[in-house]
Amino acid sequence: MPLTTTTTTTTTTTPSTPLTFYDIATRPPAEKNACSPNPWKTRFALNFKNLPYKTTWVPLPEVASVRKSLNVPACRQFADGSDFYTLPILHDPTTNTLLGDSFDIAAYLQTTYSTAGDGDLFPAQPLDYTFPLDPPPIVPLSECNANNPALAAYARLNVHVDAAFTAHTQLTVQGFPFDPATAATTKAEFVRRAQLAGAPMSSWDDFKCEGEYRQNMIRSFEKTLGAIAALFVQNPEGPFVRGVSACYADFLVGAWLRMFSVMLPEEEWALVKGWHGGVFGRLHDALEVYAEVK
Numbered sequence: 001m002p003l004t005t006t007t008t009t010t011t012t013t014t015p016s017t018p019l020t021f022y023d024i025a026t027r028p029p030a031e032k033n034a035c036s037p038n039p040w041k042t043r044f045a046l047n048f049k050n051l052p053y054k055t056t057w058v059p060l061p062e063v064a065s066v067r068k069s070l071n072v073p074a075c076r077q078f079a080d081g082s083d084f085y086t087l088p089i090l091h092d093p094t095t096n097t098l099l100g101d102s103f104d105i106a107a108y109l110q111t112t113y114s115t116a117g118d119g120d121l122f123p124a125q126p127l128d129y130t131f132p133l134d135p136p137p138i139v140p141l142s143e144c145n146a147n148n149p150a151l152a153a154y155a156r157l158n159v160h161v162d163a164a165f166t167a168h169t170q171l172t173v174q175g176f177p178f179d180p181a182t183a184a185t186t187k188a189e190f191v192r193r194a195q196l197a198g199a200p201m202s203s204w205d206d207f208k209c210e211g212e213y214r215q216n217m218i219r220s221f222e223k224t225l226g227a228i229a230a231l232f233v234q235n236p237e238g239p240f241v242r243g244v245s246a247c248y249a250d251f252l253v254g255a256w257l258r259m260f261s262v263m264l265p266e267e268e269w270a271l272v273k274g275w276h277g278g279v280f281g282r283l284h285d286a287l288e289v290y291a292e293v294k
């Protein structure tokens with residue numbers, strides 16, 4: 001569902017005016033350190049569609065004010081029910097459309113620019129993968145696209161893949177490539193959020209994930225990724241779910257791999273790339289063709 005749309009125009013051709021894609025600023029250079037999974041889903045989709053666009057990098061403490069200034073409502077809430085303002089946002093001046101959820105954005109790009117670039121982001125396929133959703137996912141999908149039958153398998157996969165990776169993000173927290181200009185504010189904000197959720201945190205150091213606890217989480221991550229790997233080995237040609245051509249399912253997983261590739265210690269990222277016959281290493285490397293940071 002477009003959160004804000006004043007005109008609806010469907011065109012299958014490439015737009016003449018570049019789109020604006022809002023992503024979270026990290027420590028420069030962005031080409032190396034961009035690591036927010038939901039914005040990565042959008043970057044992959046825009047590059048797959050070969051659309052002209054420009055990234056606006058938003059410092060983390062300014063995400064809320066930028067989103068509010070664009071009149072895009074929040075699509076997430078914090079533990080206390082207050083609005084949690086997020087990115088990506090996409091503005092397409094050609095159709096006067098503003099969207100604030102990565103799945104809405106991908107669905108919009110497919111509808112509006114259906115034949116652009118490498119074609120169909122959402123080819124029909126079953127995409128059977130389940131991660132136990134208990135507690136319920138903390139990164140909700142926009143309700144409209146979650147209920148769109150043509151996209152249902154992808155919407156479901158998005159929720160389950162997000163839950164699987166989110167359950168292991170503690171492995172990455174200490175590796176966050178903070179923009180030095182906003183690091184202190186952002187760390188304090190992360191501690192505040194953890195406290196809102198009832199976690200006994202008083203400082204950034206309390207996010208540490210070390211020793212036996214970390215080893216157990218790494219084992220759990222490997223096991224969890226094993227079930228996702230099953231999607232990719234169905235088609236022995238690889239490296240994508242459907243073999244040689246990518247689709248949005250590859251981007252859903254690949255976006256999280258981007259985050260872990262930046263934020264995990266190097267030796268642990270090397271392990272992830274090698275797990276399950278190297279399926280995630282191959283996927284990550286093959287997605288390089290859609291990973292240009294513009």
Ligand SMILES: N[C@@H](CCC(=O)N[C@@H](CS)C(=O)NCC(=O)O)C(=O)O
Nearest residue numbers: 036037038086087088101102103140
């Ligand atoms: N359902 C939304 C979730 C977006 C989301 O959670 N974005 C995160 C980055 S991956 C964010 O903007 N976080 C801002 C913050 O932590 O302050 C989507 O798919 O776009």
